[in-house]
Amino acid sequence: xxxxxxxxxxxxxxxxxGRRLAFVLxxxxxxxxxxxxxxxxxxxxxxxxTLLVExxxxxxxxALFGVTPSLDDPVEVRPGLFALSxxxxxxxxxxxxxxxxxxxxxxxxxxxxxxHQVTQAAPGLAELVTLGKIWDMATKVHDGAPVxxxxxxDAPATGHGxxxxxxxxxxxxxxxxxxxxxxxGAIEKVIRHPAATGIAVVARPEELAVTExxxxxxxxxxxxxxxxxxxxxxVRRSSFSGDDAHALSAVASDPATGPAQRAAAEAxxxxxxxxxxxxxxxxxxxxxxxxxxxxxxxxxDLSPGSGGLEALSAALLADPAIAGDHGA
Amino acid sequence: MAPDPxxxxxxxxxxxVVVAxxxxxxxxxxxxxxxxxxxxxxxxxxxxxxxxxxxxASALGIAHLGDEPDRVDPARxxxxxxxxxxxxxxxxxxxxxxxxxxxxxxxxxEAARQRILRNRVYxxxxxxxxxxxxxxxxxxxHELVDSGRYDVVVLDTPPARNxxxxxxxxxxxxxxxxxxxxxxxxxxxxxxxxTGWRALQAGGHMVMSVVERxxxxxxxxxxxxxxxxxDGMYQGFSDRASxxxxxxxxxxxxxxxxxxxxxxxATEAIALWRRLRDDxxxxxxxxxxxxxxxxxxxxxxxxxxxxxxxAAGAADPVGLAGRAADALAMARARxxxxxxxxxxxxxxxxxxxxxLVPALEDDPVEVAGLARVTRELEGx
Numbered sequence: 195x196x197x198x199x200x201x202x203x204x205x206x207x208x209x210x211x212g213r214r215l216a217f218v219l220x221x222x223x224x225x226x227x228x229x230x231x232x233x234x235x236x237x238x239x240x241x242x243x244t245l246l247v248e249x250x251x252x253x254x255x256x257a258l259f260g261v262t263p264s265l266d267d268p269v270e271v272r273p274g275l276f277a278l279s280x281x282x283x284x285x286x287x288x289x290x291x292x293x294x295x296x297x298x299x300x301x302x303x304x305x306x307x308x309x310h311q312v313t314q315a316a317p318g319l320a321e322l323v324t325l326g327k328i329w330d331m332a333t334k335v336h337d338g339a340p341v342x343x344x345x346x347x348d349a350p351a352t353g354h355g356x357x358x359x360x361x362x363x364x365x366x367x368x369x370x371x372x373x374x375x376x377x378x379g380a381i382e383k384v385i386r387h388p389a390a391t392g393i394a395v396v397a398r399p400e401e402l403a404v405t406e407x408x409x410x411x412x413x414x415x416x417x418x419x420x421x422x423x424x425x426x427x428x429v430r431r432s433s434f435s436g437d438d439a440h441a442l443s444a445v446a447s448d449p450a451t452g453p454a455q456r457a458a459a460e461a462x463x464x465x466x467x468x469x470x471x472x473x474x475x476x477x478x479x480x481x482x483x484x485x486x487x488x489x490x491x492x493x494x495d496l497s498p499g500s501g502g503l504e505a506l507s508a509a510l511l512a513d514p515a516i517a518g519d520h521g522a
Numbered sequence: 523m524a525p526d527p528x529x530x531x532x533x534x535x536x537x538x539v540v541v542a543x544x545x546x547x548x549x550x551x552x553x554x555x556x557x558x559x560x561x562x563x564x565x566x567x568x569x570x571x572x573x574x575x576x577x578x579a580s581a582l583g584i585a586h587l588g589d590e591p592d593r594v595d596p597a598r599x600x601x602x603x604x605x606x607x608x609x610x611x612x613x614x615x616x617x618x619x620x621x622x623x624x625x626x627x628x629x630x631x632e633a634a635r636q637r638i639l640r641n642r643v644y645x646x647x648x649x650x651x652x653x654x655x656x657x658x659x660x661x662x663x664h665e666l667v668d669s670g671r672y673d674v675v676v677l678d679t680p681p682a683r684n685x686x687x688x689x690x691x692x693x694x695x696x697x698x699x700x701x702x703x704x705x706x707x708x709x710x711x712x713x714x715x716x717t718g719w720r721a722l723q724a725g726g727h728m729v730m731s732v733v734e735r736x737x738x739x740x741x742x743x744x745x746x747x748x749x750x751x752x753d754g755m756y757q758g759f760s761d762r763a764s765x766x767x768x769x770x771x772x773x774x775x776x777x778x779x780x781x782x783x784x785x786x787x788a789t790e791a792i793a794l795w796r797r798l799r800d801d802x803x804x805x806x807x808x809x810x811x812x813x814x815x816x817x818x819x820x821x822x823x824x825x826x827x828x829x830x831x832x833a834a835g836a837a838d839p840v841g842l843a844g845r846a847a848d849a850l851a852m853a854r855a856r857x858x859x860x861x862x863x864x865x866x867x868x869x870x871x872x873x874x875x876x877x878l879v880p881a882l883e884d885d886p887v888e889v890a891g892l893a894r895v896t897r898e899l900e901g902x
Contacts, residue, residue: 223546223787294732303732318646351545353655368642368741372734401577402550433845441836442846445827448834454819454850455827461817461853462846 207388209518210422211237211511215332215345215384217359218425219414220396221406222351225427227254228496229396229510230348232503236511238275242343246271247328248279249350249358255279260498278331282320285327293373318368321354321361322378329381332390352410359385359393360417385419392422394516395483399429399475408482423515424485426476428492432469439466486515526877526901529778529807530559536776537667538769539676539806542688542794543780544787548811550575552780552879553678554582555895557610562599562896564607565673568666571614572659572680579612581888587614591666602889604896611672615680617658621647624661628758634751643748655680656691660766667769689770689801692763696756776806781867783813783860792870807875809899810864815880816857817850824850877901 210216210233218230227248234246245268248255256262259271265284268276290300303309334341349355362382366375384390393414397407407424414421434442445451446459480487490509496502510516533539533556541553550571557569568591571578579587582594591611599606622639629635638644647654659680666675679688734742752759769775777798781791791808798805828843836842868876879898882891 221545223544290732299732309733364646368646368744372739374741398546400546402573402575403546405576406573434842437837438842438845441831441834441839441842444834445830448830451830452819452824452826454822454824455830457817457819457853458824458827458843458846458850461849462842464853465849 207392207420207422209514209516210392210394211240211344211517213388213390213392213422214340214343215328215347215391216422217347217349217355217391217393218396219349219355219359219393219410220352220425221403224396224398224403226351226396227348228258228503228506229394229425229427229490230346231255231258232490232506232510233394233516234275234277234344234346235272235503235507237344237346238272239507240511242274243341244275244344244346245331245342246275246277247331247345247347248277249324249347255348258496258498258503280324280327282324285323286320289323289326318357318361318364321358322365322374322381325358325361325385326377326381329384333384352406356410356413356417359414359419363417388420388422391420393419394423394425394488395421395485396425396427397475397479398427399472401475404475404479404482407479411483411485421485424479424483424487425490425510425516426472426479426487427490429472429476429489430465430468430492432466434462434466439463442466488513488515526898527807527875528901529809529875529877529899530556530563530896531900532806532875533560533674533776533778534563534565537674537774538663539674539776539778540679540688540770541677541778541780542679544790547780547782547787548879549780550578550678551892551895552778552809552811552899553676554578554612555892555899556778557612557676558599558604558889558892559896559900560674560676561594561608561610562604562606566609566611566671567674567676568611568613568672569676569678570659570662570666571612571678572655573678575614578892581892582610582612584612587612589613589616589619591671598889599893602893604889604893608673615655615659615662617655620658620662620665621654623665624759624762625755628755630754637747638751641744641748641751643744644751654691654695656688657695659688660692660770661762664762664766664769689797689803692766696760696763771801771803773804775804777803778806778809780809780811783810783863785863788863788867792867795871795874805874807877808867808871809877809879810867811879812881813864813878814853814856814860816861817853819850821854823847 207213216233218226218233220226220229230248231246234244238244246255246263248263255271255277259277261269261271261277263269263271263277263279265279265281268278271277287300287304290303291297294300294303328345328347331342332345349358362378362385365378366382395407395410395414397403411421411424442459442463446456446463451459476487476489479485488510490506493502493506496506539553539556539560541549541556543549550573553569553571554575557567561567571587575587579585583598584592584594591613594610594612596606596609599610625638625644626635629638656679659677663675663677666672779791779795779798781787795805795808824843824847827846828839831842831846832839864876864878868874877899879895882894
């Protein structure tokens with residue numbers, strides 16, 4: 195334990211599982227929602243009271259747990275694991291309620307077309323309010339103890355996700371003064387602190403997804419945002435050795451081989467080739483991002499009760515890139 | 523199932539090909555392969571990519587795809603065994619550069635142009651306003667078609683959360699720039715940091731003063747300035763948006779919807795196709811990319827494989843044959859699942875023209891790989 199602490203201190207910041215606020219970011223189609231759900235499930239299993247926050251309003255978390263997350267109150271989807279869907283419009287109303295303290299005034303604002311146009315015209319205001327809501331939950335205390343031990347945010351696809359994370363900084367820049375300026379500063383402090391917040395960038399072993407992940411990492415770093423690790427999702431594995439592949443190739447290329455035997459040899463070789471390709475992409479992601487990369491296998495069935503999500507969660511939480519050297 | 527149609531042939535003599543679909547289905551590769559096929563048959567083609575497709579760029583022999591078109595060396599294409607009767611240019615969308623040019627074109631004078639380019643709301647616009655990137659993509663398309671340099675422009679659309687955003691973006695953006703209600707309320711604001719300002723409606727005044735209390739005066743000043751600088755320009759924006767909409771709905775255009783053989787992108791592809799059909803946009807075909815084909819052997823077990831592997835020098839031929847048989851069973855199951863998904867798409871859309879592209883082991887890394895995709899899209 196002592197040596198672990200020393201190592202953690204050496205690296206400057208705790209592993210992702212040691213941070214209260216985790217953001218899961220990635221290109222559309224890489225499995226962000228799945229990774230966020232698996233991460234949150236793992237944190238809850240490790241005994242943390244965990245909130246999984248869905249931002250993209252796609253309500254995909256529901257399909258993974260068989261429960262639809264509520265827009266109002268967190269719903270317990272597994273023991274110790276709660277889910278909530280954050281919607282910018284609703285969060286804006288909530289924010290106004292807190293700020294203005296006068297219900298009719300809030301209702302008038304919410305109905306006002308001009309107000310909606312201001313929120314649209316003020317670049318990043320919707321993101322700021324969303325981020326503010328997340329920050330509020332991450333820092334909420336009840337009876338002297340934090341309400342949530344861990345928050346996992348399933349962020350929108352890369353560009354929009356980065357805009358969300360930069361919202362506080364942008365708002366400080368745009369709003370020269372006033373409550374929004376001050377609050378943005380408070381939010382930014384938490385979002386940028388590598389002991390409190392960590393960003394996991396998800397990719398798949400495909401060129402575009404890896405390129406986009408690497409570019410996202412550098413954009414986030416330039417913005418001073420704490421990137422903790424990368425996750426490569428859907429990585430194919432092979433049990434076939436180089437010697438196996440040699441024998442399989444010989445059989446596959448022999449004209450005397452029957453069609454079923456050839457098909458089997460080719461199917462085995464395709465697995466070996468696919469796994470080698472994916473391993474190269476994992477190496478590339480690690481090299482180009484300079485981040486520890488957690489590797490997740492392909493899981494064909496993620497429906498509730500199939501055990502697919504649980505398997506992913508176990509793989510994720512056992513990975514040193516996510517949990518450090520000592521596991522969760 | 524009927525043999526695949528020749529999608530490249532279907533797209534010949536069109537001026538615009540829009541390639542749309544969910545993220546992660548291989549839209550960029552399909553766009554480039556279609557462009558290659560059209561150029562090969564004699565058209566002057568530009569392909570506009572959205573994602574930083576580095577490997578595609580290097581496959582085409584272009585060091586770095588930029589905002590300006592780069593010509594692909596025809597020798598690279600003929601070397602890959604494809605005839606090259608036309609020309610192929612590639613470029614990558616740069617939303618900010620596109621918008622800056624639009625402002626330069628539409629601004630009445632240099633002072634107005636400078637005022638907009640310096641405005642902080644404007645500088646955040648291309649990343650912060652929903653649909654801005656889609657709007658720029660459509661604008662770039664307009665520029666390229668107008669330039670007269672191309673017979674056909676192939677557009678790889680932005681990976682929107684909802685691929686339908688693409689169609690609504692121009693109008694939404696125009697409405698935003700127009701900002702009718704907001705203009706009325708903000709009125710002319712003079713000088714940064716000024717807190718007192720005229721509002722024309724009492725209710726509106728209330729709203730604005732609350733907003734000002736929350737955001738500070740600076741933001742409202744910036745927004746007001748932004749909208750004022752666009753005065754007299756939004757008609758131009760609006761005209762362009764309708765011109766593009768007209769072009770996209772005309773017979774010069776074809777929409778190609780790309781999906782993978784998986785439920786999530788397929789659901790999006792089906793919704794997109796239906797929306798396009800209902801709004802009478804000209805439909806091309808549905809491309810199902812990365813389909814796993816049925817392995818050989820007609821479903822028979824690979825009996826006797828262990829003996830063959832033993833003869834080929836395998837250390838543990840029985841164990842290896844067992845694992846290979848498992849691999850074959852998995853490949854067959856995957857092919858069956860993909861077939862099922864393809865049939866589900868065809869059924870949901872009443873049999874649209876459909877082209878299947880088999881899963882390659884790797885993304886195309888050279889023109890030869892891209893040409894393979896082109897041939898699949900030609901139904902060969």
